[in-house]
Amino acid sequence: MILNSNKDKDYWIGLLDKFPNTLQDIYYHPEYLNLNCLKKDSEGYMFVNQHQNKIWAYPFIKIKVPNFNLDFENKNYYDLETAYGYGGPISNSEDLQFIKQSNTEFLKYIEKNSILAEFYRFHPLFQNSNLVDESVDIIENRKTCSIKFDQIDDQISYYSSKVRNMINRTKKNNIHSYISLDKIDFLDFQKIYLDLMWTKKADKELFFTDSYFNQLYKLIQKNGFLSIVKNNKSEILGAGVFLFGKKFCHYHLSATNRKYKSPGVNNLLIHQAIIEAKKKKLELLHLGGGNTNVDDDNLYLFKKSMANLEHVYHVGKRINNLEFYGKVKTAWVTKKNNKNHKNFSRLLCYHS
Numbered sequence: 001m002i003l004n005s006n007k008d009k010d011y012w013i014g015l016l017d018k019f020p021n022t023l024q025d026i027y028y029h030p031e032y033l034n035l036n037c038l039k040k041d042s043e044g045y046m047f048v049n050q051h052q053n054k055i056w057a058y059p060f061i062k063i064k065v066p067n068f069n070l071d072f073e074n075k076n077y078y079d080l081e082t083a084y085g086y087g088g089p090i091s092n093s094e095d096l097q098f099i100k101q102s103n104t105e106f107l108k109y110i111e112k113n114s115i116l117a118e119f120y121r122f123h124p125l126f127q128n129s130n131l132v133d134e135s136v137d138i139i140e141n142r143k144t145c146s147i148k149f150d151q152i153d154d155q156i157s158y159y160s161s162k163v164r165n166m167i168n169r170t171k172k173n174n175i176h177s178y179i180s181l182d183k184i185d186f187l188d189f190q191k192i193y194l195d196l197m198w199t200k201k202a203d204k205e206l207f208f209t210d211s212y213f214n215q216l217y218k219l220i221q222k223n224g225f226l227s228i229v230k231n232n233k234s235e236i237l238g239a240g241v242f243l244f245g246k247k248f249c250h251y252h253l254s255a256t257n258r259k260y261k262s263p264g265v266n267n268l269l270i271h272q273a274i275i276e277a278k279k280k281k282l283e284l285l286h287l288g289g290g291n292t293n294v295d296d297d298n299l300y301l302f303k304k305s306m307a308n309l310e311h312v313y314h315v316g317k318r319i320n321n322l323e324f325y326g327k328v329k330t331a332w333v334t335k336k337n338n339k340n341h342k343n344f345s346r347l348l349c350y351h352s
Helices: 009-016 030-035 096-112 161-172 183-200 210-223 265-279 298-306 322-336
Strands: 002-004 042-051 054-064 078-081 115-121 137-148 176-180 224-230 236-244 248-256 284-289 309-319
Touching: 002 009, 009 030, 009 042, 009 054, 030 042, 030 054, 030 210, 042 096, 054 096, 096 115, 115 322, 137 298, 161 265, 161 298, 176 265, 183 210, 183 224, 183 236, 183 248, 210 224, 210 236, 224 265, 236 265, 248 265, 265 284, 265 298, 284 298, 284 309
Parallel strands: 078 115, 248 284
Antiparallel strands: 002 042, 042 054, 054 078, 115 309, 137 284, 137 309, 176 224, 224 236, 236 248
């Protein structure tokens, strides 16, 4: 069975309700898929295999492969990609025979729908790479960090002395934090986020459109919140977007105001989010990983300093028609006129 994230949204949500709460994460919600259909000719889907009470489900974004004046023999090719963040298949059964049969059915879908290549972003909290067929090339990408709430309270005594000092410095400087769903606060976040991306000369896919931010704000109203940090003049110093499912909260996007250098802002921002997530009876805040996969990555070390758990994030790749994939990638390089393009090593580089 194949579900569309727009047309079959209610049925999709009903199906997710049949999974344990721990597997009902935000990344599997149809509105999250819709939010991340950012590439041209892309749509959100979920493939489902069900036998009696056993369910195997995989949400993905289906993207039409650009033609590049190649001979497609009067048919369209598509790629599949996990939405930004994490995902991959979930199953409410550990029955190996059922999981194998689910992958067999999914491969039939792959062949029938002319799927050229697939890129998986597996969920580090689920460690679900074992739910795909062995033909998927699984690669350890990097470590991620999280904070499990059963070990902490609303005070800062849980943290290391360095983190406590950073949070205390914000208080001495009359900096405060609060949780918000307000549109004005969200627009303030949007502005400092885009300013920060310009300053960092970030990849273009991180320069989200107004349409993306509008959809994200709607999603926050149902499954998220903003953590806001301001000074005593009510000027925004930092903000973060946090999204949650039934059990887990995720650090989705954040930014600090480049006009101000205020130590401890990110620490306070995350601490405020922890307090809010605990109030919502969530179990864990997943902070994600670093900008790279090296152990001394600064972002990773910062997140690790506030965390009490570590996870391993895997990605997966599968090319279903190696010869034609090579032709498409070569045509993309020719169009870009640059074999050294920074995205060349990416499996689905030709969508950039």
